[in-house]
Amino acid sequence: QVQLVESGGGLVQAGGSLRLSCAASGRTFSNYVMGWFRQARGKEREFVAAISRGGGTTYYTYSVKGRFTISRDNAKNTVYLQMNSLLPEDTAVYYCAAEENSPDLRTYPSLYDYWGVGTQVTVSS
Numbered sequence: 001q002v003q004l005v006e007s008g009g010g011l012v013q014a015g016g017s018l019r020l021s022c023a024a025s026g027r028t029f030s031n032y033v034m035g036w037f038r039q040a041r042g043k044e045r046e047f048v049a050a051i052s053r054g055g056g057t058t059y060y061t062y063s064v065k066g067r068f069t070i071s072r073d074n075a076k077n078t079v080y081l082q083m084n085s086l087l088p089e090d091t092a093v094y095y096c097a098a099e100e101n102s103p104d105l106r107t108y109p110s111l112y113d114y115w116g117v118g119t120q121v122t123v124s125s
Contacts, residue, residue: 002026002098002114009094009119012086016123020081022096022116029077030054033099036070036081037109038092038121045095049081050105059105064090086123093118 008020020036035050049060049070058070069082079096097112106112 002029002032002100004096004098004114004116006094006096006116006119009121011122011124014086014088014123014125016086017082017084018086018121020083020094020096020119020121022079022081024077024079024098027100029072030074031100032114033103033105034070034072034079035097035099035106035112036079036094037097037112038090038094039118040089040092043092045109047107047109048094050107051079052105053103057105059107061107083121086121088123088125091121091123093120 003025006022036048037045038048039045051058051070055072067085072079095118096116098114099112
């Protein structure tokens with residue numbers, strides 16, 4: 001299995017930027033599709049972005065397209081989420097997740113096998 005640890009969250013003003021990192025340890029990182037999800041208080045966990053095993057394909061939820069960028073460095077066993085033009089509605093706990101059974105970019109949380117503990121992102125207005 002793989003262990004995931006997120007970092008980079010914090011408090012930022014609307015319009016600002018943050019870069020989240022997710023460091024993986026354990027099995028071969030490049031075997032996993034990686035995803036970012038978020039969960040706001042009182043809401044269900046929702047898909048944000050996903051990236052293919054080799055990094056050549058990405059997919060985003062509509063609300064973050066053009067503002068967020070997912071990337072990965074398989075040599076460093078790390079996936080990133082660059083978040084620009086942040087909005088108060090982006091406030092949530094952000095989780096990275098790994099999926100090992102399919103090369104497809106999945107958007108349902110239940111299809112991911114491993115999860116980090118999350119990092120809080122708060123965007124003030």
